[in-house]
Ligand SMILES: Cc1ncc(C[n+]2csc(CCOP(=O)(O)OP(=O)(O)O)c2C)c(N)n1
């Protein structure tokens with residue numbers, strides 16, 4: 001198993017943290033992981049992304065040409081990464097914010113009202129958690145839910161750890177609603 | 185202590201320096217190594233050390249010279265354009281035989297270039313970018329773990345040989361987070377009777393690279409340095425090999441390029457092609473004899489580098505014309521493509537077969 | 544209502560019609576526009592060379608419709624010197640940030656001013672290293688937290704924020720030195736006047752002119768654009784007073800005639 005993910009969104013949507021969370025959870029399961037942010041000039045203008053590789057094998061390059069999975073938390077991220085996803089790949093996109101829906105027919109496209117799910121818990125900063133929830137439902141082999149929940153306490157700084165109960169609820173909300181999308 | 189943590193390469197290196205007892209760190213910001221000064225600015229006050237953001241790289245390297253002259257473990261880090269500015273101080277440090285650790289998290293050049301990882305400073309690192317006949321030990325990590333391990337090692341090597349030791353990493357290695365087990369301190373200690381601590385109860389010490397009197401002082405000094413470099417060349421032979429035992433096609437690479445080359449070896453072996461990887465872990469001294477031997481057995485060598493023909497020169501010097509050496513280089517922040525490496529080796533296979541059939 | 548619309552406000556000819564890479568609320572874009580307007584008004588767009596710094600404004604030459612040149616970090620005044628000496632009838636602008644001008648380039652800054660090179664320096668002081676993600680700058684305020692001053696700038700260890708205008712005002716050669724700001728519309732208008740004057744003096748061959756502009760970097764301050772502008776007013780201006788330090792064109796004209 002090797003999955004190459006790109007997670008993208010506005011600065012402030014917790015894009016880098018999302019990547020680290022998945023990495024730490026998978027690392028604790030004995031997987032090989034790598035995480036690399038986009039950096040420097042690319043950050044100007046307020047968008048951010050990171051590349052995450054999770055694998056049973058040693059990881060060659062942390063740089064991803066053609067991701068197998070993209071989580072796009074805002075419109076510019078869909079525009080930037082849709083075309084780069086491998087045929088048959090997965091695109092989870094934040095339908096609360098994205099106006100132009102992705103169109104490729106050779107992908108699994110999962111619209112997720114990630115920001116709305118987060119707002120239902122009283123914050124707009126948890127869209128990333130909803131997206132991880134959806135991802136875990138769609139890719140059960142990647143990393144189990146309890147590993148991600150445990151990783152939350154390791155990855156989130158002491159100062160923000162008090163938000164973890166909310167994070168967990170949004171995580172589960174994303175997981176649950178994705179099941180419903182699949183069933184429909 | 186031996187817990188696995190997810191750490192960014194740059195931060196693993198910074199913490200390893202502290203583990204090694206480095207308490208003096210001077211640097212000027214530059215991408216993609218900014219996490220090192222940011223980390224040090226938080227950590228050094230906690231361990232009673234100095235973090236100082238210098239006004240320039242020129243100043244930072246001379247601050248290192250000063251701290252090292254005091255007999256204290258000191259380090260600076262930078263990336264390519266900043267490293268160019270440090271060459272002045274590095275030459276003086278080499279001439280003055282001072283120990284210190286230098287870090288270059290390389291980005292693309294020439295000039296301002298760009299900030300993505302690259303390996304274009306190989307010549308600058310291994311040939312001595314400053315003036316005069318000098319060498320620095322150059323270590324080439326390929327993961328966050330090795331960044332940490334090599335850093336601890338670098339401080340011991342620097343003290344043992346009174347020489348600057350350069351950690352040469354590319355931006356991808358520095359920026360990537362990976363599982364890391366932080367190294368333990370080695371516990372080695374080194375006497376530094378030459379250090380400038382005030383001439384109390386001993387004759388005075390002077391540290392200088394200027395050698396005027398007698399007339400042949402500078403040549404004598406250079407001969408002495410050369411002897412030291414010969415000794416280091418004998419003692420430091422660091423390599424990592426992968427499937428080289430029965431390899432018929434040998435890839436030589438370091439850093440990020442070597443990670444991809446290693447994957448190419450796996451793929452090629454899956455296809456029945458006997459490929460192997462030779463990864464030099466010290467770039468100076470270059471493990472030439474070791475490479476020569478393995479390359480001779482393999483018969484054909486491909487150098488993969490994120491520069492346009494720098495590492496390949498050392499590879500060619502090592503095999504000294506006995507083995508054919510080809511180059512696959514990418515520049516400006518591009519990463520070698522796995523498929524390209526595989527295709528290149530496969531094309532030798534095809535050529536070779538037609539050749540065999542024709543003869 | 545007449546069918547004819549009179550444009551009250553339009554893009555100056557000197558400003559390229561592209562989106563800049565600057566963050567929302569950044570001061571660089573405003574300052575670019577003021578330079579473009581001034582160059583247009585002085586009718587020197589076609590004989591001006593802009594030297595971009597290494598800093599967030601590294602691509603400034605993409606946004607201002609004049610010839611553009613890159614310098615190494617901190618070296619813009621030296622590059623400007625070489626170009627101006629080679630082509631004395633051209634207008635040369637060195638655009639620099641605080642790290643560029645007051646840290647790595649301090650030597651060039653002082654010596655170029657001291658020689659009274661016939662160039663204009665536009666110094667954008669945003670109290671931080673913008674491009675590299677928010678490290679301490681020579682102008683970072685006392686107590687200000689940055690990536691490399693996580694406990695706040697401590698003058699006992701790293702000195703006080705450097706005042707560039709005051710420093711250069713100790714030198715004899717400069718013809719014009721002024722500090723302005725772009726935190727609100729009135730101060731933007733004043734900055735425009737200062738830039739115009741500085742460039743006019745260069746056009747007349749009167750020597751070295753220096754305009755320091757207090758500017759905002761909301762991104763590295765971690766605040767909304769409006770708060771960034773308020774911070775310039777409330778935190779920066781008390782330490783960096785807005786002031787004309789030097790303005791002596793007549794003296795320079797006399798010197799010129801005498802020589
Ligand atoms: C020799 C060298 N050292 C360091 C850098 C990295 N660097 C790029 S911009 C910059 C500082 C920018 O700060 P400032 O001059 O204040 O400009 P701003 O981005 O704030 O406008 C630094 C340190 C470099 N490019 N070259």
Ligand code: SF4
Nearest residue numbers: 565566569599673760
């Ligand atoms: S980082 Fe600061 S100086 Fe740079 S573009 Fe953004 S707001 Fe402007």
Ligand SMILES: [Mg+2]
Nearest residue numbers: 640641671673
């Ligand atoms: Mg600045």
